[in-house]
Every structure is written in structure tokens, then in C-alpha cells.
Amino acid sequence: MHDIGIGISEAARQRLFEPFTQADGSTTRKYGGTGLGLAISRRLVGLMGGEIGVTSTPGAGSTFSFTARLQKQMNVPHPLPAAPLAGRRVLVVDDNEINRRILHHQLAAWAIADLAVSSGLEALDALRWAAANRSPFELVILDRQMAGMDGLMLARAIRRDPAIAGVQLIMLTSLGDLGAAHEIDEVGIVACMTKPVKPAQIRECLVRAFAGTGASAPAVALPREPMIAVAPTGRTRVLVAEDSVVNQKVALLQLRRLGYSADAVANGAEAVDALTRLPYDIVLMDCQMPEVDGYEAARIIRGLPGPVRNVPIIAMTANALAGDREECLEAGMNDYLSKPVKVADLHVVLARWIPGQRDEADAEPIAMAQPSV
Secondary structure: OEEOOOOOOHHHHOOOOOOOOOOOOOOOOOOOOOOOHHHHHHHHHHHOOOOEEEEEEOOOEEEEEEOOOOOOOOOOOOOOOOOOOOOOEEEEEOOOHHHHHHHHHHHHHOOOEEEEEOOHHHHHHHHHHHHHOOOOOOEEEEEOOOOOOOHHHHHHHHHHOOOOOOOEEEEEEOOOOOOOHHHHHHOOEEEEEEOOOOHHHHHHHHHHHHHOOOOOOOOOOOOOOOOOOOOOOOOOEEEEEOOOHHHHHHHHHHHHHOOOEEEEEOOHHHHHHHHHHOOOOEEEEEOOOOOOOHHHHHHHHHOOOOHHHHOOEEEEEOOOOOOHHHHHHHOOOOEEEEOOOOHHHHHHHHHHHOOOOOOOOOOOOOOOOOOOO
16 A cells, blocks of 8 residues: 655654554644554554554655455355346435446346435436436435435425335434434335445345235344433523544534534644634533644643633544543543544433533433633
8 A cells, every 4th residue: 555645754653553653642643543553553464463664765655555465265155146137227315426337336236226416406306317218216225314305305295296206215323313213214214224234234135025015024134223301401501622524523413412502623723723712601612623632622621711611522532541541530521432432422421511411310420620720
């Protein structure tokens, strides 16, 4: 693999594959990372009897390569036959281009004739055109979270149109937030799956869905994350400080699911600035961020004048080493969430620290530190 990044000096290359080591050791540098990826890669390559290395010129990029000793696998089971699915017509609806490509390649491998579109309106146009031209789609795979018309809204629109109402529907989601069970049943969705979905799971769903076409077969109900009942939060506002755009989106969707209003910023400096402008009730603070990291941001916030200095700060970190929690508390944070953050854990922590939301039945706090007054 070759990149055209900042390059790595000779001194840094000597220790690059050691755990928790980076070419730039500062956690507030422009380029993120925890220093574990290459150490894990070296370990995996070693288990395969190989070696990993790097050549690099500062300012001109780096080239990583590895060797491995692999054996030819014998008695590999043949892939499942594509006959039950070959020639079927499937419409994919997802506003994420990468997801559309992945699903297209999976469906093409089973000889399925598919079309992928990026919005609910495009999906309705495609379904109606196909029906009018006597080549209707038999099944739609739709994403739950889409801008404008989301998956449930699209499903309802399909069921309201007699020309396309008979199409089978499968719903995918990134967070397990599929909506209330009665809404799923109401629009006749035959399968609900949480991404990332394995090809075997998709294939099984398709086979079972097509087997029930034109019959009253029971809906395919794959496991769904249990819904969390949350009381209305009123004007509660949450600030998310996270430099990863993907992690920002996940956190905001989780908070929206729990009923909270939330904003996101990309580093500690922006978090401090946001707190001086708007009265947030709580901050979810990533520890590893560029420019100003979570630890330093927490210290700055605790030194601010007025009530803002006492805002609860919840650390979010991928670190799982002894002493990490204590480091968060010493910086002035109140509690600690390990990444990847689960919705249920987030719900408990928010209820613990937001005034009026605390549930006395909650377990004892993971860790608590009262900010200085």
C-alpha cells in the first residue's frame, strides 16, 4: 500500500510498529489515530508466518508491504446455488453511494437484476416506471436513515400507491433504530436487518421473502436491538465533541433516537467556543482530537467563569487501559463511555447527569467526579 502523506522519519520508523506509538506522538496533531493499528497488523502478519515493513521519505509519502505464508484450502464448500434468485428484479434505495455499490455487487453475484437509487423520490419514480412498462420490481431493499424521505416514509408511500403496493420490502439500518414494531408491521416490511449485514444473511432474507411472494407467509424477523423508552427531554441540549465525521453522525443519530437535541463540533477548541455561546446541558467529549484534545478542553472548561464551568462532561474514548478512566476524571470529566458507544449505555449515562433525567433505579455510576465550583 502506498500513500502520498507526510512521510515518516528514519527515527520514527524504528518504533512505528510498537503499540501506542505514532510518528508524531502528540494526540493533538492534525492526523488522528491511537497508535494500535500497525502493532495489530504486525501481530496478524506474524501469525501468518510473514513480516511487515515500511519505506518512507518525509514529505513524499510511505509504502507499506507485508509477506505471508498461506496454504491452499481443501474441501472448501461450494457457494450456494443462485437458481432461487437468478433473474429476480430488486430495487436498492440508499443515500450512501458505498452501500449501494456493496449491495449491487452482492446481488449481481446471485444473478439478480438490480437497480440502485439514492432517494425515496427516485425509488418511487423507478417503481412506477417499471410497473407501467410491465417489468415491475419484485422487492425493494431500503435504508432506514435517509435524508428527506426516510425508509419508513418511503414504505408508506409505496403502500399507498396501488400500482406498486404489492412489492416486497426489506429494511436496513446502521443503528438498529428501525422504529416501533407496529410501524414495521403496518407497512408490511418482511425483514429488518442491522448493518453491516453479511451476504449470507441478505441471501437468506431474499430467498425467504421470494418464497412468500403471493402467499401469506410469515414475515422474516431477524433480531432487532430493543427499543428504549425515553421520557421527553424538553429543551435538553447535548454537545458532541468528536473529530471523526462518521462518529459524529452515529452519536447524533443515537441522541436523536433517545429524544435529545444535539450539536457536533470537531475538536476541543470548538467545544469550548460552543459552550461560551450556547447553554448546553451536557458534553460528550472524545479524548483523542486534533488541535485541542478532550483532556485539555475539559481543563479549559473547568476554568471558565460562570455556570458553564460546571457542565457535566462525559469522556468517550477507545482506550481500555488501566488508568484511562482516572486520567479522564483528573482532567475534570464526570463519567466515562467506552467506544463503540452503545445506545443503552449512553441512555444510562445521560439520565445520570442531566438534571431531571436521573433514574434512581440505575446502577451505581461507572465513575464520577464533581467539578470544582
